[in-house]
Amino acid sequence: MKLSYIIREGIIGIKRSRMPFMISVFSVTIALLVVGLGVMAVDNGLQFIGEFQADYDLEIFVGNEATSNQKHNLAAIIKDYPGIIRMDYLSKEDAAALYNAEFGEDVLSLLDDNPLPSSFRITFEEDYRTAAYIQKFMQNMNALGGVDEVIFKKDLFNRVQGIMQFVYTFATVTLFIIILATVFLTANNLRLMILARYEFIETVRLLGASDFMVKAPFFLEGGILGFLGASLSVLLIAAAEYAIKYYVHIDLPVKILDHPEVILGLILFGVSLSSLGVLKAVRKMLRFVA
């Protein structure tokens, strides 16, 4: 079976060029470590900034004189409003309990009557969470009967949104540059690894190997290389997170092991980067080997 030749030659190739292979695995590990740490830092950064944002975007206070019917009406309108992902109703009793929990005082013991209004706390979907949309929503709500006041902390909201946007853009550009550098450096390294195998490529071509038979073992070798490099980088990132938790005492909100999609992404990136990088290097070399 030619397949057995490809698999055997791919594995033998690794054994025979252990040192260049290890160096290439190491270079892929370092490259993906940088990429992976970048992704995790951005995720954690955004999570950290996001914590400055309230649990909800906006609060609609209901007038004390609003009838039960008006409240139901209001709830139904809010519920059907496009872009709202969550709506929580806080009754006057809930508001008093919250006051008690936050300030440690029972509002009913200070005053004879509970002055705190009932309210709706609204959270918008990510795509609708813009100051303009929320302000439009406020206008619509203010026009409804039973609404006493709509509170939206626009300045804080805008500020946090702005910072998050900046971090996101900056991180995307930086990550893009890192990935480009990674691709370039890894491809260069793989080219050197393949260059060291010129003798083999030239000989097997002379012996009648088709281009496919020359490339296939290297493609496999590249895949194994990328898988090992990427797996190693995931382990190192997890180890770094562990070290931060136990030595710096910061429990990061976003951890790589909780995100299989990031792990899978890094492994796929590593495997495709290496196997395609190797393939490209072999193809280039084949141009010089008749």
Add this chain to the structure above:
Amino acid sequence: MIRFEKVFLRYDTGISLRNLNFSIERGEFLYLYGDSGSGKSSILKMIYMDLFPNAGSVNVLDFDSSHIKRGDIAKIRQKIGMVFQNFYLLSDRDIFSNIALPLELKGIKADEVRRRVTLKADELGIRSRLSHFPHELSAGEQQRVALARSVVDSPEILLADEPIAHLDLTAAAEVVKYLWKINESGTTVIFATHNEKLLKNDPARTLSIVSGEVVKDRAV
């Protein structure tokens, strides 16, 4: 089997082949005789489609150089055995693996590979060397390994480019004897050499090349 028609080849360095017209029939033993740089290796390279003529055509096993595809080159080479002056042995694998390579590339089963490699190693007296590496062998032994590899898949054509150039007299005689033996089994052998004595000791059809031209095509 092999046909050169009005073949011209120019190198940047100026060395060239001029107006080559000859045919080689199945089962022939042919010497390509000429000094270094006369164009013998270029002719061999054109036979295994490593070089292509600037004008004219080379036809090998019904494949024509003027419109051959890259994939077909591999097919031709699978039917051609080659022995070079510098052996082309892979230094990072043992002798068994070196000889077995053409068979493995074809996907032949391991048992059959072992049988054929052992048979050829026996014929060439290198069986005891199968687990060694090329650098552990003498030049004569390395050439016998290269010879074993070139014939292990029973090629239709065997190209030998100065195969005895670096060998002592005894080793050279053994290689030549073996090439004749291969030829007797039906393989076409093309032997490039600058050794005039060889032509006298083992006469065969000889194409004499001088400065890229066939100046004499002498039958036995």
